[in-house]
Amino acid sequence: MTTRQLSESTEMYLKAMAELDNGEAVSISRLAERLSVTPVSANEMVRRLGEQGLVLHTPYKGVNLTSSGRKVACNVVRRQRLWECFLYDHLKLEWAQLYELACSLEHATAPEVTDALAVFLGNPKTCPHGNPIPDENGSFPNVNSISLSEIPVGETVRVASIRATSTEALKHIQKLDLLPGREVTVLEAAPMDGPLMLRTAGKEIALGLLMAELIFVEPISN
Amino acid sequence: MTTRQLSESTEMYLKAMAELDNGEAVSISRLAERLSVTPVSANEMVRRLGEQGLVLHTPYKGVNLTSSGRKVACNVVRRQRLWECFLYDHLKLEWAQLYELACSLEHATAPEVTDALAVFLGNPKTCPHGNPIPDENGSFPNVNSISLSEIPVGETVRVASIRATSTEALKHIQKLDLLPGREVTVLEAAPMDGPLMLRTAGKEIALGLLMAELIFVEPISN
DNA sequence: TGGAATAATAAGGTGAGCCATAACATTTTA
């Protein structure tokens, strides 16, 4: 298993798979959607990744990362989230822009730089969006937190992390003040996948279901 | 003059031209050599750059940056040298590796990041190799310093900056302790483009002419 | 169980940026 240089595209596919992973195989169409690519293109690419031993494709079932693919994906995620920390904590850049800005940097980052950056930042455990940063060994943190969309009406939870990737979505979440640490009460779930009505910081807000699925929460512990 | 996204390759060509620029047009073969590409490929690429208005190619004479091409090149150089400062001053990475490591990052750096990085670093004036960092407006600093290869035997000068790009060359220069700030006396110039014999920090060292051309010096002022 | 939805594959095409080889043009220099 040589660690030859992988293309940016390869890294993006592997990262997307890791981000979409929830235990089961990822369908090629969801992968295609996430990467803004046609299913046919995603199919081709998955075949290539399969030939390299990075993914396992079971026709009609979906794609899984192999252990070596997962390792690469972890590494990519690690690089990205470390950059997010740097861009936020030290360069004071926009919270909503971090994912996008760090995404370009992640593919251009040598291992020496990644390691030195982690040390410089004091080995942070999470990125500014609350998502865990994998360690050097490439263990992908399996966060078993629940999405806000699954919380029954009436319950109050705490925002743990945001998995949104588009700057637009992140801006909206920021505007609604649904940042990690905030407490949120689910007031109502409109029928037909309608928006959730929430209360946070004394305000009542409406949140689309798709967006709610990207917000991960935890029980209020203390 | 739209500032559409330029490819990494385009940026590398423009940067190489700026780095090779010494007032006259740059020949396509030197450009090709610098970029480790065949002259034919460089020719094709220069044609494309010409069509975009970034360079001016006079057949059999060479290539020049247009004002818009120069602006882009400056920006690339600025990004790279800012990253070099960060990698050296804060991440404590190897002096000789900086060029290479910063080179990958430079193409992945958004304008917001560049500007914030400059502020974070305190708007440094030079990179760790002693080369000037262009300002936001893209003025390419025209350093009129002299290369060590042009210093007559007997004279003593101070190393101002190193323009080498390969990690290997930089490692060698570091081993010889020819870093910016050091004083060097030219003891002898061997015939037939033979090596220069130098004295620096009490030691006598031999330096190949090609390498000496990458070391820029200034008179000892104080 | 049969049709709808979803997934896979086949075939052909695009552009960027590189390659090699060969032919031809110009400039340099001996």
Add this chain to the structure above:
DNA sequence: TAAAATGTTATGGCTCACCTTATTATTCCA
């Protein structure tokens, strides 16, 4: 001034990662 060196252009080919359109295979659900 002629030959050598350098620069240019033509031709054809390659890989990667994408595209479209069309066909075929499988799965799911009513």
